[in-house]
Amino acid sequence: MGPSNQRHLLRLALSCRKISAQVTNPGTDSIVAMASSTEQEFISHYRSKITTFPRSHKFWDAKIASRIGEKLGFRLNDIGISHVEIDVTEELSRPIQYRKMVLPFLISVKRAGINVAGAEKLESQM
Template structure:
């Protein structure tokens, strides 16, 4: 269980090749859980994108983002963390719209994500 003094920060790493998420304990700066689109489960999808012509500009999509969020949510639930705060610098619009499925998956796993409202409202616009 997370005590009131402990804050857990969700940090996203986004590029055209991968999406990665890590949750850190703000008091110790240690990583408590992480998930990424470079995990073994996602390699067949990644390899299929490499062999297509013309190559896509982005190797992950909303479906992959959703599955990464689901994995992170289950890992957080397993270790007893029920709420996180998203810490994210400004992002390009095309990345912000793909974060919403990720956040919905984390929430479906039972994790409260503070600060996610700005990303969800942009995806509906």
């Protein structure tokens, strides 16, 4: 079975300070691709949020989430993965302010040509 036929799991780690996405291999649980708001491209945005007054406690938004999804989608395309799935139960258990940021992320991954199983259930719950 080639890499494009396996069902890879997309996991998100969200906090007020960062968003991190990783895709794991179903057989070994090893990470095959990842993208995060801590990458070099987002450093200037992060620094601008730190230096604002009054200080914000939220360092990423829908625009950053979308860009991270785009980067992850391109990386998955580069290694030949065209299908990932999300844990819908886990995503629905997140607080609403985080779920609103997950949707732009998932839409960007889809726009990059990656099929995200479970995303339609998440979209219908919003």
